[in-house]
Structures are given as structure tokens and as C-alpha cells.
Amino acid sequence: MLRPEASTRRRAAAVPRRPWLDQLLVVGALAVLLLGYDTVVEGRDWWVTTTLVAGLVALVCAVLGSLAPRFAVPVGLLVLVVVLGWVFVPETFAGPLPTTSTFQGLGEALSRAQVIVMEEAAPAAAARPLVLLLAGAFGLLVLVLDLVLRLRVGVFLTGAVLLVVYAAPALVSGETPSLWVFAGAAACWLALLRTRTAATSAGWASLVPALGLGGSALLVGVLLPPVLPDVTAVAKPWGEPPPQVFGRGINPMLQLGQNLRRNSTTVSARYTTTLQDPPYLKVATLRDFRGRTWRPATANDGDPFESRIGIEPEVRTSQETTTIRIADLRSSMLPVPYPVLDVDGLRGAWSLRRTGLTISSDSSTTRDQQYTVTSLERLPTAEQMRALVTSPTAVPLDYTALPDDVPRVVASTAREVTADATNDYDRAMALQDYFRQNFVYSETAPVAEDYDGNGVGVLGTFLEEKAGYCVHFSSAMAVMARELGMPSRIAVGYAPGQAAGVDDDGNTEYEVTSDDLHAWPEIYFDGVGWVGFEPTPGVGSRTGFEEPEGTPESTEQAAPQDQPSQRPSDAAAEEGSVTTEASAADSEAPTAPRTALTVAVVLLLAALLPGLLRSLLRRRRLAASDPEPWWREVEASAVDVGLAVPRAGTPRGLVDVVGPRADPDDLRRVLTAVERSRYARPGTDVADEREAARRVVDRVRAAGSRGERLRALLLPRSLLRRR
Template identity: 35%
Template sequence: MSSAEAARSARGRGGERLLTISILAALLAALLPVVRVIDPGWWLIGALLLAAMILAAGYTARRYRLPAVAVTLIEAAVWAVFMTLVFLRDTALLWVIPTLDTFRAVPLLVESAMEEITVGAAPLEPTVPLAFMVVGAMGLLTIVVDHVVVTARMPLLASVGIVAVSLIPAIAAPSDVDVIGFVFLAITILFLIRSETRSREKPLEREAERTAGVPATALGIGAIAIVVAVVATPVLPQPGARAGSGLGPGPGIDATLQLGDDLRRPQDAEVLRLRTDAPSVPYLRATTLSRFEGGVWSPDRAQTISLDADRAFGAVDAEDDIRVTDYSAKVDIINLDSPWAPVPYPAIDIDGLSAGLWGAVPYNHTVASTNSSTQGQSYEVAYAPARPSLEQVRAASAVGSQVRDETTELPTDIPPVIGELALQMTAEATTDYDRLTALQRWFRGGEFKYSLDAPVEEGFDGSGAEAVARFLDVREGYCVHFASAFALMARTLHMPSRIVVGYLPGTPTTQSIDGQPVFSVYSSQLHAWPEVYFEGIGWIPFEPTSGLGVPTTFSSEAALPGQTIDPDAATPQSSATPTAPGDQAQIDLEEQRQNAAGGASRNGLDPLPILGVVAAVIVLLSLPFLIRELRRRQQDAAARGGDAAAAWQSVQEAAIDVGIPAPASESPRAFARRLVEQHGAPASEMNTVVLAIERASYSRAGNRSQWMGDAAADAASSVRVALLASVPPSRRILALLAPRSLIIRPGSVYAGSAPVRAR
């Protein structure tokens, strides 16, 4: 083989090697979104290692000019050996040779993985079945992409497949857009397409293309597309999910008290908007759970009555001496797919529901449908909450005679610790209300902590009696644990109790309609709280969950409006937040209006965010200089290695940075003469660079001119310094901080044209 043929062969291998690296980078970009669905672990390393091994095997096989079928078979063999050795070696011969037991184990692993994906909540724990599925799928994807890109030479088709795979985690567990991940994926796709194109080019074609600036133009278009996608997409109007829109169902309501799965999901989507004429924003209930059997709470299965029927919601339980006030609330569903329509308590009328058969449940004043969904609904609810005084609620008994037996039933095997703690925490209380507020204070005190993760890690993610006992021991959990423990402890004290599933009042927005502030409710505000029945008053909600809202309290008859009285305090105290179920514990809505409009004042200004923004701006502004300096150093290193084209390109880019045209129509000598005569470039150094590029262009060895030594690199550096010195300081600073050569390539249409010389 001649030296020229050897050089061409080496360049071909270099192109194939670069293409292999680009495929691995694109596959890595497609794999990274999976980290949002499955906790990162050894499976990530295994997937990357398997992909690298398959690509290396394919690259090696092609070097020996094996047929495409043989290459694919070799890659498949690597995949099979790796998967058997890592996951199924106990069933294989010599740890790598599959047997019948190996093939029988595969469906079991896949079935286990699919079950974990179906019933689990993101991010999933990286178990062996999940790792088997992800790593195996990554290996198969690598084989397919390698065949499509390298053998079939269809990089665009492979790119579409890679992008589609990267979208699967976002569809499975929707979340905010990962801008960094998107940009990385886009860059790797462009790198893959460019590498495949370059691997098919001849050396002279590459040189001509580089001179003409085609890669720079393509790079500029790709960069602009990425920037437009990142900057413009977030400001576009987002489609609202409505029934029949084809966008799929939105978040739902799990009435089986598996709320932890919903609360731990990564997406925090807006589910509805609410406004009311009441002085406080109400909780919205979906359904109630009264029956506790088999260690779990079951949703009430009461018969619904048509909304058109008289007194569909039944009567309000409060007696005549209890103050009852009528209010209305407007609910606009944004993205909620549920058969229960969230309503305030107690609802007495509803108007606006459509698209289905809707009915009311008089027992718990809820609204449900058997054949429709809340998606896209907008309705107005009238409700009439009872507002007893502190003296009235203390005088009332929580042992009601008009409630169902299921609200007082307890399993025979309930752990004794639940009743023992209930008696211990209420030993000093003399009334039923005081006993419940004592429990409420205990749960909301410093001994308990709100946590979405601890229950899962400790293995008591449930609402049964055993889970409640475990929660009372660990004292970490979320609303389900607090509500279940409170309700069961109330029953051990012979008080009727149930659990309500619904939503917290939400957060204020800056919007106001008819003088009523609009509150936005998100999926993360899905909530569960207990209720206890008081004779003559009805069901009273309590808030035992630590860190959410304020405890339920009632005002004394002597209290001033807007104040509540703590039973253990000597003076009235003012409520602080609107998120307690208790009526008088809510703050005045006017304060919420001021907060929603930005009327709250600030005592001081935190300088850290401002310093962070300033530092980010400085880093962003310095990026062009750093990138240009890195490129200049690479060109200098290449020139010292004998690459005359790198030295010549360094001079051309230096000229573009200071605003000097570098057209493709001008020969190196003409361009050099213009730099010397018009822009003060040193003639001797300029002549050295021209001599180097001419020797490289017309020699058989290509653009390597080893005999020039460091002369071409030193000469190019001197010319660059001279060109910078020839322009005014303002232009020199601009050339350093915002070099035009990063986006304008020598010889491109954007590099300008040579000035016409006067004859």
C-alpha cells in the first residue's frame, strides 16, 4: 500500500471512528431523560457500557470489511452475552451461554418491570427487572441505530428514532421542559448528522467545504434553531386540556388514599381555578371515606340523586341556634379528569355542569357522575357552612345518633398503641372538642414531620391500622397518615369520624373577577383531612397535618370579627393563613387581595439573587471570548504540528474579527497583499503563512507541511496581533469579546467581498 493510500485509509477510519462516537453521544442524550423516571444507579452505567461495547464491536468488524449482516450478528451476540452475564448468569452455562431456564426467566423479568412501571410513581427505585428492561432496550436501540446510520446511511431516520425514544420518559411522567437536556440532544443529533456526512466525503471535498464556510453556515442554522426553540417556545400560548381535545386525560383524584403516588409525581399541574364571595377560601371536597375495613379506608358508595331533584343535597345538619351563612364559589376546571366535581362544604346547589349525568350525594354533600368527567367543566356552587361559636362547639357532643354505624367501626385487631396514645394525649381535656383540638395540637407540634419520602422508604406507605401504628412510631408522613391516625384515634374515643379527599384552597393569583381574587389549585395540593360529627352542628373538619394550613379553631361569642380565641390563651389572636378547614381560623380575604396584587411590603432586599444574576451575565458575556480563545489555541497547536491550513485559517478568522472581508474568490496571495498594504500586517510573517498554505495546497502530502516547523504558527500569531493593533480600541475590544468568526466563516457569503481596486 502506498503512502497516499495509507493516508486515505487512516482518514476513512478516522471518519468512521468519529461517527461511532457521535452515535454513542446521541444515545446518551436519549437515555438521560430516563433518570427522571428511574432513580440513577448502576443501570445507567450498564446501559452506557453495553452501548459502547456494541458500537466498538461494530466498528472493529467493519474494519475487517465484514458483511453488514455479520456486523449486526456480532453486535447481537455482544448484547446477548452482556445481558446473560449481568442479569441471568445463574441460569446460564459458564455464566454467558443461555439455556432454556435463561429464556424462561426473561418474560418474568419483563412482566415484573411492567408491573412496577404500571403501579409505581416516578421516580422508581432501580430494581433488577427495571434495570434489565432499560439496559436491554438500550442495547437493542444501539444495534438498530448503528445499522441505520452506518450500514443504511440514513442518519435522519435514526435521529427521528432517537428523539422519539427520548420523549417516552416525558410522556410517562410529564414534567417541566429540561432545557439543558433538550439542547444536549439537539447538539448530539446535529453532530451525528454532520459526522455521517463527513465520513462519506473525500479529503479534497472536506477542504473545499471548509473554505467555503458550509459547515459554519449549517452550524449557525442549527444554533439559531436551538435558541429559537429554547427562547420562543416557553412564551407561546399553551394548549389547555379540555374534554374531547385529544390531549389525553389530566391529573385525577385517587379516592383509595394512595395519594402519595400522586403527590410524588414530578409534574405540578394546575387542575382548577376558584373564586368565592366568602370571607375565606374554602377547601374543595371530592368524596368522603367512612368505612374502615380490611385495614383500608373505602370511599362512600351512597346513591346519587339527580341535580334537578328538589333538595338533591339534603338539609344542612346545623340546628336553628347555629349561625349558617350562604356563600357561592365559581370553579373552572383547567386539567382534572375525575368523576367527582370538587365543591365547598356543604354544597346546597350547583349550576353549570354539562356533558353527562351528574348527581348529588346528600349524605356528604358531594357531586359525582357515572358517565362523565370534570375535564373542561365550569360551574358555580352555592354552599352554607355552619359557623358555631366556641361555646357552642364545646357544649356539643361528638357522639352523634344520626350518623352511620360505619363512621364508628374499628377493626378487632387494631394496634393498641393507637387507642393508648389517644387517651394519653387527651387526658386533661374535658369536652369532645377540647379532646380533638388536643390531638390536633399534638400532631402539628414539633414531634411530627411532613414527608413524602420517609413513608415509602420505611415501608408503611398506606392508611391501614398497621401503617398508622408505624406512622405514630416514626412520626413522619404526609396528609394520608395524619388524617388516618386522627380519624382512628377519634373513633377509639367513641367519636364518629371520616376522611375527606379533595384540594387545599390553592394559591392567590394576580387575577380578579368581579372584585373576587382568583385562586389557582395545583395537583400537588391534593389533600386528605379528617372530619368529626358533632350533634346539632354537623361534620366539623380538622387539620392535623403538620406544616399545612392552621389548626381548626372557633371564635368566642365575645371575640372581635376577624379574630379567633385559643382555648389555652388569655387574649384573642389573629389568624395567619387561609388554609385551615375551620371557618373562623381563616384570615380576612381582603388581605389575600392585597397579597395577590403584590401589596405586601418587604422589610429588606436580599443581595444574593442580584449577585447571582450579575455573575450569570458576566459568565454569559465571556463565553464568546473563551470559545474563540480555545479555538485559537487549537489552531496554533495544529499549525505547530504541521497543519498549514490551521495557520491560514487563524489569519482569516483574525481578519474577520476586526471587520476585514475574507471572501472565497480572493487568492491567498491577493488576500495577504491586501492585509499588508491596507491593514498593517507584517510582510515577512504574512509571506511565511502564504508560503505554507501554498506548499500544502499543491503538494501530494496534503495540508501537512512538516518542513515549516513552528514558523507558520509563529507568523500567524504575529499577523493576528498586528491586525488587532491596527484597529481602534473600541473595535479591538469588540473583536475580543464578540468575535465575528464564531458565526461567520472564511469564504462564506457572510464574510464579505474583496474591495475593488482602482485601476
């Protein structure tokens, strides 16, 4: 059986490519599809940044796809990393070159982006890590599609990829992008499909199937979405309330950001109480801190039940009751006042943790529960609190342990703020007042300024920006307390809420909502136990105890102690705790201008690079001792200025082409040297005519028009010419 030659088979399997057109259509489709991501990310700065980065990578693939296709993807990946580094972590560069810190910085930023994706409500603020994630993802997508389009079925696989990109926002936010987004991307894909079919066959025989297939796909895209099932129910809960506010086995500290920034407000519980002030309702206690996040305390065998902690006999105490009726809350963690002594009326199996006195269940939830909690109210005076001395052995070392990488500014600020205090109570009060009087409450500033979280990595930036929400305030005060030697931890649960009416017995009924989700620090005082403080401005009341009559502290504190908690939004209007600077933080530090500048610099370098390479090549050739490089340079210079130089011509044929532009004597001398080097007997002397060759090259390049000379300088054709 006759078989085609191998070279024939390879040509038959080759995919016709037009790199410039391919990349233009791919970038056009991706840019249009990016418009559908406005349900996921706020603003337009991220769109400009992502489009510029993807466009630059596509330009690299287009250029190298024409010159050296095998290097297109590796060089494109290198350019992508360098550009992302210049835009997002420019401080890690050593001059124009990236360092190992550049890759570490990009990796850390992507890790922060993962936290934002898991915790943020859609549409999220365009935080730099999130913009980095988008720009990097779409840049990589350009490289992947460049490889895909080399396959014979690559155009159909490209269509499938673009469809996935179109559907992604709907799976995240539950909102399907506009039909115009689909139509624009589909038009680019149809044009790409047409270029492939036109390259393999001709006429209506290829046009009709291509347009028929593409038109059918477009029609399906238009008619199918209205009859598809709603994707909101299966969309990732980014922007939707999570199924459990405090889920079983999940660190509640990591859920606060998502729940505080979700789009809707729900009533979690209603309660009445005999306590003097409406209480905080605790669901979890966080003690262990190794740097990345605070974690729930794990009970040790030697830990006592905190309800049995010894109270000084002089401290006034009483047992009070709080009746709680759960509304829209489904959790395995029960909200209770601290310290709890007894719970009555619960359904299901619940267990009391000795550490933190929190109540949880492995099989039951809070749904539709109504229960009464008996708790201990402790009412020491300020003088009694100042007299308490906490022994280092009073609590386990876990309550004072700190990682080694706490920023120095945390300890220095703690010592500076408490410089005038002589006891632990006054130190705790000074820290609390420092935050309430000098900081503002903001749920958006930490995300936009890239310091969201509760680990040591954000504390320094939080102290500098002076804006954040309860996670930042509680973590900062707890760490500062430990820096000063005071045992501390974090409680998570609900702030006291607001008075919502009166029940049938005439008792004031309070209401806590999802807006009251909260974290606050607790500090241990030997003789009283764990005392909660409130450093977050605009939330709850300033913790403080009764001062002797006539002191400034007594008059300062009397008013707020009897007031119910305010939600941050309400407190902002009254106290001015949310400033325009903080609320507008998500629009600060845009990435688009720096991206545009970086892309412009790269394009400028790319525009100058061919001329630079051509200049270096010219110098090397004219400096050679062999006539062949001289003659190749004469030929290349003629090609650069647009002369019709035959690819397989003889030296004398080239003389006929360049003769009108060069000195005849110099041209003859160079021709003679070339012919002797080629055809003369070995060992024949060849005259050194490098100066004559240089003059011929200069005359050929200078004889063209201004446009020809400019093009020869910036876009030399000879670099693309294959011999």
C-alpha cells in the first residue's frame, strides 16, 4: 500500500494559524466576558488592569507566534509574572529585575485573595489581591488558549472555555451576565471559527457550515437561559448568608467578615433579662494564637470550670436570668451570657465547655429554641479592680503566649498608651479608650487596603490605618494585653442589640440581628475572673466599673452604662465613627494607572527591541573579518528599506538591486571580496573591505525616504526574513 511521505503527513496535520488575528479575537472575547464580572467585583479599575495584562500577554504570543511559536508560551508566562510583580509588588524588585521576594509577595497576595473569595460578599471591593487573582487568571487563560488553538479542534475547545468563563459569575453571585456580554464574546468566537474554516477550504462550502454552527450556538445561548433552572440556589455563598452563621467545626472568627458584610439583615434572637445592662451573648472562646488566626480554645485536663473561679468576698455578685428566643439562626453554638451557671428549656443534647463556658452540640441546632440562662453578674468597683493582682500561675500559659513575629509597633504602642497606668485595670481601660477614641469602624477599609484578617500580619497596618471592624479591634487589644503580661483571649458572639419593645410581663425585649455579630477581648483578673472589654467604636458600651464619687471617671462612665448597644450603622450617624475616608477606602490605591504605565513601558521596550537587535547584529556583521557577514548585512539593509531582494539571488543580482543607491566603486570592491571568498582557490588572499561595506550599508539605508528609514529603524523587515 502506498503511503504519503512523512513530510506530507505533517503538512496535512498542521493547523493553519494567524497569530495576530487569533490573539486579537481571543482578547476581544475575554475583555467582553470580563464585563459580566461586575456582579462579583465592584468598580472598573480591575477591568482595565485585567484587560491590559491579558492584552500584553496576547501581544507577546502574537509576535512570537509569528517568529518562534515554540517560545510564545514560555516567554508569555515570564512577561506575565514580571508585569504582575511590577504592578502589585513593585517594592520586591531589584531595579528592573524580579527577586525571590517577588514570587513570595505574589504568593502571599494570592493567599489573601483566597480569604477574600471565601469570606467576602459579592460584589466585593476591588482589593489588590482580588485584582491580582483576576489579572493572573486571565493572563494564564490567554496562554492556555494559545496552546489550544494549535490543535485541529482548538477553535471548538476555545468556545467551550469561553462558555465556562461566561458562566463563572453566575455560579459565584447567582446573577447571569447580560445577554450582550454573551453576544459580544460569541461574535468574536464566530470570527475565529470563520478564519479557521476559510484557511482550510474556500467559498460557500466552508462559510455556510461555519455560520450555521455558530448561529445555532448563538441562538441556543439566547433562548436557553430563560428556561434554565435558577443558579442562585447552587451558587457559592459569596454574597449570600451562609447556611450556618457559626457552623460546626468551623472557626467562628473566620466567618465574621463574611457575615458582617452580607447583603441582608436577619433577626437572630430576641431576649429579656434581669441583668443590670443588656448582655453580650457569647458562642465561642478563642484562646490559641500562633500568628495566622485566633483559634477556639481546646480544653486541657487541668482547666477548671470557669463558673467556679474564686470571686473576692468584697465583690458584689448576684444571679440573674436571661430568657432567649431564637429567631432566624441555625447554629450548633448556643448564644448565652457569660458566665453561665445553668440553662433550662433546651431541646436536644448540649454540652458545656469548661473553658469559656460556651455551649455547643454535635447533633442539635439552635433552630426554634427558647431557653432561660442563669448567669452570674459581677459588680466590682473600680477601686477593687485596681487592687487585684493577677499571679502568673493563675491561668495556663496559653493565655499569655505570643508568636515571635508580632510587629514591634504593637508592643511599643501598648507601652506608650499605658505609660501612666500603674495596675492591670487601668492598663486595660487605657487600651480600650485608645481604640474607641482614635479609630473608626469600617468593614470595607481592611478589604480595600489589603489588611483584612486577625493575624499578626495585619496588626501593624491596622494600627497605622486606624480603621477596621471588631475582628481587628479585638485581636489588637488582646495581643497588646499579652504584650503587657495580662492574660487575654477573644470572645465571639453577639453584641447586646437594641430594645425592640415590651413583652406581656412588661419586661424590655431586646433584639439581636446579623449586624450585631461581634468579637471582643476578655482579660483575666484574679479575684473576679474574665472581664469583657469593648474597644470597637460605636458598638456596645465602654466597659468600666463604679468609681468613687467626684472622680472624672465616674462622671464619664455613668451615661453609657445604662444605654443599650448601638449597631455600627446607627452609631456612625451619631458619633461620626465611620468617616468618608474609611467608607471610600475601596476606591483608593487603584491598580489600573500603574498597570497602564507598566504596559506602556513594556510596549515601548518591545517597540525599541527590534531596532536594538538589528543594530547589534549590524555591528557584529560589519566587524567580522569574513566577507560573507558583510554581504549579508548589505542584503539585510536593502530588505529593511523595502528593496525587492530575491530570496535565492546571486551577489551580482543583489548588485543590480542596490546599485542605484550605493557608490559603484565601494560596491564593486565588496562584491569582488565576496566572490573571491566563495569561488577562489583555498588560501587566496581576500582584501579587507569592511570600510567599503560599511559605506555601502550607510548609503543604502540613507537613500530611502523618511518613512522607509523610520520603518527600517523600528521594524526592520530583515529580522522576519528567512533565508
